[in-house]
Amino acid sequence: MPKITKITAQKKSGRYNIFIDEQFAFGVTESVLIKYRLAKDLEIDSQLQRDIQKDDDNAKAYQLALNYLSHQLRTEKELTQYLCEHEITPEGIQTSLAKLRELHYIDDQDYADSYVRTVINTADKGPKVVRQKLIQKGVSAAHIDQALSHYSVDDQVVVGLAAAKKLAKKYRHSSFFEQQQKVKQGLMQKGFGGDSLSLIIEALALEADEDSEADALAELGAKKWRRYRLLEPRERRMKMQQALYRKGFNIDAINHFIDEQELSDDTE
Incomplete structure (x- = not known):
């Protein structure tokens, strides 16, 4: 019967080469080496060899999983995908998952x-x-x-209000109407809704500022005027009204801005 003729340590710590009848047969982890009491002159048939290699595959899978989990928490899906990418067998994956669940290393x-x-x-x-x-x-x-269930509405308001303040600052150069809309849209995109969204908006308490509104209209209006300046006056006015009204500016303020621009152009 075939027997082990030599065992040597691999460069990789904790692994060993097993030689059968002077020929390299397979490698094993230290835990498998100890479990099967592998030693020189031990007789080893094909079934025992298959059992050893299966256990070694499972041991490698488990060690690979431990290394992956050492960096941060993972879900079972993430760990399964990782082991699949490293060509671990389905049996090796399930064996590792079962052991890790039992030890609460994955939950x-x-x-x-x-x-x-x-x-x-x-x-x-x-x-x-x-x-x-x-x-x-x-x-x-x-x-x-x-x-x-641990993410209470109060917690949502605290978290959402901090996000809302950042959004309000980001859109401070927009019209008050657009600023309100952008803040609400941004919060919804971040996953807030229902009662918590209403409470966040209420807590934010945005208020219109006439000076800021006028500055925002002047800034955007100047850009639109440069774009439409060479159009016929009637078409230009219509384009300006549409562009600025869509941004939430008051129609009277828009017309006043256009009148001033037309007057300024006429005096140049």
Whole structure:
């Protein structure tokens, strides 16, 4: 019967080369070496060799999974995809997942809970976007619902208000109407809606400022005037009215701006 004639350490720490009848047969991890008590002169048939190699594949998969999880929390879907990319067998993946679940090294509920806590403390996402992100990570609806139960409306208002202030500042040079619309759209894109969205808008308490509105109209109006300046007066006025009205400016203020521009051009 074939037997092991030599065992040598590989350059990679914790792995060993197994030689059968003076020929390299396979490599194993230290844990597999110990489990099967592999040693020189041990007789080894084909079935035992297959069992050893299967256990070694599982051991490699488990170690690969541990290395992947050492950097940050992962979902089962992420880990499965990672192991697939490294050509780990389905059996090796399932064996690793079972062991990791038992040790609580991987837990989709813990992942979802941690993700929601991070959003509350550091991010600007509303519950709808949080749900979408977790679905993409492969987290089940039940786990997501449980995690989001900790994202209270009060927390949503705090997180959303910080995002709303940034949006309001970003669009401060727009008309008051457009600024309001952009803030609301931005919050909805970030996943806020329903009661929390209304409360965020209420807490933000944007107010129209006549001077800022006039400055915004003058800035945008000047750009549009340069674009339409060479058109016939009637068409130019219509184009200007349409362009500025769409941006939320008052029609009387728009007409006043156009009148001033026409007067200025006539005096040049």
